[in-house]
Amino acid sequence: LDPLNVTHDEGFDHPVFAEQADFTWDDESKPTLKGISMRVEEGSLVAVVGQVGSGKSSLLSAMLGEMKRVRGAMNLKGKVAYAAQQAWIQNSTLQGNITFGKRFNKDLYDRVIESCALKQDLEMLQGGDQTEIGEKGINLSGGQKQRVSIARSVYSNGSLYLLDDPLSAVDAHVGKHIFERVIGPKGLLKNKTRVLVTHGV
Numbered sequence: 001l002d003p004l005n006v007t008h009d010e011g012f013d014h015p016v017f018a019e020q021a022d023f024t025w026d027d028e029s030k031p032t033l034k035g036i037s038m039r040v041e042e043g044s045l046v047a048v049v050g051q052v053g054s055g056k057s058s059l060l061s062a063m064l065g066e067m068k069r070v071r072g073a074m075n076l077k078g079k080v081a082y083a084a085q086q087a088w089i090q091n092s093t094l095q096g097n098i099t100f101g102k103r104f105n106k107d108l109y110d111r112v113i114e115s116c117a118l119k120q121d122l123e124m125l126q127g128g129d130q131t132e133i134g135e136k137g138i139n140l141s142g143g144q145k146q147r148v149s150i151a152r153s154v155y156s157n158g159s160l161y162l163l164d165d166p167l168s169a170v171d172a173h174v175g176k177h178i179f180e181r182v183i184g185p186k187g188l189l190k191n192k193t194r195v196l197v198t199h200g201v
Contacts, residue, residue, distance in 0.1 A: 006065040007075045014077070015160045015193040016040035016063065021072030023062040031070060032058050045183065045194045049201060056197040057085060060162050063195070078193070081158030083166040085197075087142075087149035091134030094125070098151045108155065115181035115188050116151040117174050118144075143170040150178060154188055161189055163196045 005023075018038045022031040033055055040046050048056050061067050063076060090097050095104075098112065113119055113129075121144055125131040133140055140148065146169040153161065163183065167175035182188050183196060 001065050002068065003065065005067065005069045005074070006063065007073070008077065009075050010077055012075050012077050014039045015042055016195065017073070017075045017077075019073045021062070021074045022070045023058070023067040024070055025067055027068065032067070033062055036062070036072070036074075040193060040195060042193055043191055045185070045196065048195065048197045050199065052199055056199070057164055060164050060195070060197055063162060076160060078159035079157075080160050080162060081153040081156045082162045083150050083153040083164060085164040085166070085168065087145040087169070089134050089140065089145055089148065092132070093127075093130050094122070094133055094148065095129040097133065097148050098129075098155050100152050100156065102156065108157075111188060112151050112154050115178070116147045116154065117170075117177050117181075118147050118151060121147075143174065146170055147174070147178070150182065154182060159192060161192055161194045163194060165197050165199065167198070167200075 016038060018036045021033070021036040023033040023036070024031045036059070048059060050056050058067065060082075062069070062074065064080070064082065090100075095109075099109070113122065122128050146166060150163075150166050153163075167178060170178065180187060183194060184190070
């Protein structure tokens, strides 16, 4: 990846700043995203809503530097945390998948588990959060994987959260719980800058 696709200048006023930016997946193709101009205010929640295939995930990929910038400017400020649309799990314990190499903080960890609606799942697992999951462990459902992925991003304690439709794989009532307890104006991330991609209004 070219580190110049996205700059990380802390001198900008906005956590996300884009000005007439064009992005492409490779040098041979025409730009997939054209003329992207946006400012995201510090501590705000911005939803990017659109139909499947309209370029929402590509916009996040562009912010992450995964697409080639061919024109304009894109700058992100602060520590980025990302929850992907397709959750992935390491071959580790459930706790290890959430803490992801960071120091264990019980207070934060317990709040993250509760907010991401994982408490009941842990009670059902024989080894609790020490249960080995991944290739050689038990299989988690799609919704459980997604909630572990969200929990990992929350636990990382970033300042800018890029959330790629993280509620699509969970039940409606669980999605409501996570939105209220994590993403929304009273959630764990209420003071963080959040860019939420979703197709569901």
